[in-house]
Amino acid sequence: MLDATPRPLVQFRDVCKWYGDFSALHDINLTVHEGEKVVVCGPSGSGKSTMIRCINQLEAHQVGTIMIDGEEVSPEMKNIEKIRREVGMVFQNFNLFPHMTILDNLTLGPIRNRGASRAEARELAMHYLNRVHIAEQADKYPTQLSGGQQQRVAIARSLCMKPKVMLFDEPTSALDPEMIAGVLDVMIELAEEGMTMIVVTHEMGFARKVADRVVFMDEGEIIEVAEPEAFFSAPQSDRAQLFLSQLLGH
């Protein structure tokens, strides 16, 4: 029997998180289905990073449940590494391993986690480096690449683990303007191939083009969830209106 409804890959149920006494996330409820692309935006400090970092438990939540492909994740869980391999993550500052070549950055995960041979891992790595259009840089070190190239390597590094879902935390906000397009193009290609994506970004063009839904956060809460057109042209909440006017203001 064919199941027409896509399977939920990432689910937040009543998730709360505090840093000390400071409430960073409050009653987060969100379900992201297979193949869906969700853009998260909101003012600085609203908890966007915290939310997506809870998905692979780089930050631990204290209340509520988070499920990845039907499996609950928690700070105490034994096999958190297994879950993390299913969730790719791309950071604002790339975080490539500076002491390794580009190729070694990519092969480390497959070799250590899946016991891939060097040859297998290399083939896989070259495949993904081709996809992000920098195969010719394989033997260089991260510092020899431009920011945009480094970010594309970081995307390829995550893809090497063949994740079910990719998380992006402001992947273009540390880049010079002329580098942004290259990275966004790679992300758009990835989206077109059907990858499930959760992207924290303020790139409205990208959101309009790719996102199925936009999630607007403020002060640790999800204020509004809407389709991109609707959100950008007619935001419902006052806070989203204020945020968008500020975003467009400069």
Added chain:
Amino acid sequence: MDRNTPPPAPPRKRLTAVDILLFASVAALIAYAGYRVNEVLVYQWNWSRVFNFFIRFDPDTGEYVTNLLLYGLATTLRLALWGTVLATIIGVVLGYWRTVDNLTLRILSRSYVELIRNIPPLVFIFIFYFFISSQIFPWLGLDDLNPEGLFVDNWLFALLFGDPALLSNFLAGVLCLAMFEGAYVTEIVRAGIQAVGKGQWEAARAIGLSRTNVLRDVILPQALRKTLPPLAGQFITLIKDSSIVSLISIQELTFMATEVAATTTKVFETWILVGAMYFVLCYSFALLFGWLERRAARSRR
């Protein structure tokens, strides 16, 4: 101005009148010290007697043979080598423990560091020496090591550990030094680990590496690279600090020097010669490490 003209020569660094005055006063001070020793103390310099304990001419065979001070130097080098190896192991393990979440490991490593840094090395070495030499070595059976044994009776063993008859004595010295310097290496390693950005941990964990792999493949290689210059400095400090184990009768350079000074009664010559030996040794290593560091920096670009 023509674009192709060579840049003006940088100003030469010249000695100013103040510099010359400074040098002159230092020289005068040294000359005065020499004068005091010669004229006022009426000290009879005799370098050749002391020098004989460095290298001696044997009239019977017509060859130069090494003597006590060179034996001592060899022991000092062995102490420095093994002391550094052990101190590095201690330092990497405890330095890592200093950074973990586990409270017990953190308390243990912190206590070790604070304990050793806050008692004088000499006191520590006396306490530790009497504990290990009276408790641990007999228990390990090191005191009745067979000097004709297969592993013991060869040149490699002698090269690495010196006289087999003095092995337990030598090991006691190595352990004392390693325990002592290990505390400082621990702090160097801790600083190195903490200097690796949080983002590196996160990226490594995000691709699903286990904790051990995160450390081994990502954090420690970067941390150790950052710690190499201070570790090299610590190695040189260890050579100098090794002189304190002369007090528990390890026959290294300072111990031998005490003997030579007592036998010859040529105190000045002995200690000046030994000071020069330490200086040459340590400064050579400093130059070597400086060169290696510059080379490594260049190859990494």
